[in-house]
Amino acid sequence: MVVGALTASPCAVSAQNLPPRTATSADYQLEVQTIARGLENPWGLAFLPDGRALVTERPGRLRVVGRDGRLSAPVKGSPEVHAVGQGGLLGIALDPRFVENRLVYLSFAERRGSDTNSTSVFRGRLNVDATALENGRIIYRQQPAFASRLHFGSRIVFDRTGHLFVTSGDRFSQIQEAQNPANTIGKIVRITTDGAPAGAGAADWRPEIWSIGHRNMQGAALNPATGELWISNHGPRGGDGLYVVRAGRNYGWPLISWGTHYDGRPVNGGLRERQGLEQPLTYWTPSIAPSGLTFYTGDLFPAWRGNVFSGALAGQMLVRISLDGDRVTGQERLLTDLGKRFRDVQQGPDGALWLLTDSPDGELLRVAPAGR
Template identity: 50%
Template sequence: MRPAPAVFALLLLAACGAPPSVAQTPGQPLETRSPNAPDQKPAFPGQTRAPFATAKVAFDVVPVAKGLDHPWGMAFLPDGRLLVTERAGRLRIVGKDGALSAPVAGLPPVDARGQGGLLDVAAGPDGLIYWTYSEPREGGNGTAAARGRLSADGAKMEAVQVIWRQTPTLDSTLHFGGRLVFAPDGKLFITTGERSILPGRHQAERLDGTLGKVVRINPDGGIPADNPFVGKADAKGEIWSLGHRNIQAGAINPATGRLWTIEHGARGGDEINAPLAGRDYGWPTITYGTEYSGAKVGGGITQKAGLEQPLYYWDPVIAPSGMAFYNSDLFPAWKGSLFVGSLKDQQLVRLTLDGEKIVGEERLLTDLKERIRDVIVGPDGSIYVSTDDSDGRVLKLVPKS
């Protein structure tokens, strides 16, 4: 049973006190569970099982909003209000007082079965609102992206345009990907999944479709002329990178201006990548971990010439969703950290970086016992997380009072 709001308002969830699955001992690997693929070895030192590293930051967890139905994506409006998507197909606005608006009218229908529904949302630099969703189609569904203008009263979305559709259409309720990331140059990255079923998995490394890809488009849906496969026969011009499984986290690294992504592995093998133009990240030819049955994926290999290695991986998995680089002054000790939501372990993961190397890992919100779906940094420097539940919440981390 949850504490009453007045009690919970300044409930401190300490940065230590992890469950028995991890051992937060400085200098020792944080992950102590047996890997699902014990015979697989990392390609380079530090690629997995980083040591525990804490910045010893004390914080309070403050509730922002409650009563959300499986919230998925969050984005701040310029006036400080918060957009939140609910997977069933509703876009809500959280006022500064925590009040939830009625669902914003005017969004296209979604196929809200399984992992599908209304997914990410972003406030574009052009003043428009962008979102991804699983689009119902004849013969199945697919990830799509749309944009529109929020009416002055916030009640409806106007001038809605679908700017991108994943192809081909498949009949699956899994692996839609769906994160939206605006690059510093104004281009829009869209992360996708390969839909899990074998007909989709086998297309993740093909160029004639956008299953299992990172896509890069102009905000109006046009294809940038400098994309890596523009003009190549039998290739989709919007493809940026390929060989991905199901990317549910993406953010721009402020230190480099480059996109970073995190994708779900199967039974083991959640990956952090910094996808480069035209590169193949290996799924399903190479991967860490195994099938859910315990069988090998493909030939069970983890390295192959011409295929990229992840910067970091987890085995066993944490089921990552949502990520944010921290570059604000509210928590000086956390500057330069990467925060990742965990659905499976129900924690907030903080990673210490040294350039593009992950050199430390810490688990926060270990007592929350709720799936973390999204992580963003607010304009006030607080860290906001959403919890994936039928009575989902938005919470924020603030310095301990």
């Protein structure tokens, strides 16, 4: 039963009457249920306290998914996005005090001039009917803006102190700027809920910068055991990586890479390691295009507790990564038979894994052990 009155759009429909699909893993027989379909390139997923979900659609719509899978009309008051190339409405996070303040944070591509744009963060208060964001305003803008259709990032994650991490890309045409601490191109920034700098990086960096040397980060999650930020980063042609991101560190792009440029040229002469530059915990060549990241802490999959999961776009899979502290001990590639591009993965309040598929007719999927 849906909490609150929702109106489905003509193309966005509940799909819970569709028969579930099955899949196998090393530990479980899996059941994959389509909860909703008709989402246009869904990008980010966050669960409300009552079990409903908020989903961003890249063209610029925010939807509420009812517990019966029905989708609402677009939530009013969302920011105006620049939906070009990889840009649009992207990441989403609820304030840790959402029950009290109902604040929602959205990252998006913002038009900044006649042909320039940037990654920005918007904050608004979701009304009690979940039909509108009220008192919305932009609290952060990547600096500077460029004319680009690519590499916006962007995930947003709260840390344990209530500050907000924002991942951003190198804009594709500005790769050298990822090493320039005078701007926020190819950086992770840390800000307060009002947008004030809280970076804790090096003394000569912009005060909002947390780390530098990133390419295009579309997965980010807080490790529940340590409170540290983990991210997945798109490499060029190969060299996608999983990283622990610490304040003041340099993650190497484009000085080092485990991939090559798209035309086959080596990156910086083929250099893969250099003193003072951070290495991934694991990397993927060929590229899987990782997107979405979550640590599993639930009860439905006890054998997977403490694992981290990444969606994959080009790889069309869900990757399960087993860990011993910060050391990767194994990987399993799941749901490869579905032929889906997985844009986001989150642990739901029910302990299942919930995924968004990247498609003009995108789906919200629930993955659980068979019969659960």
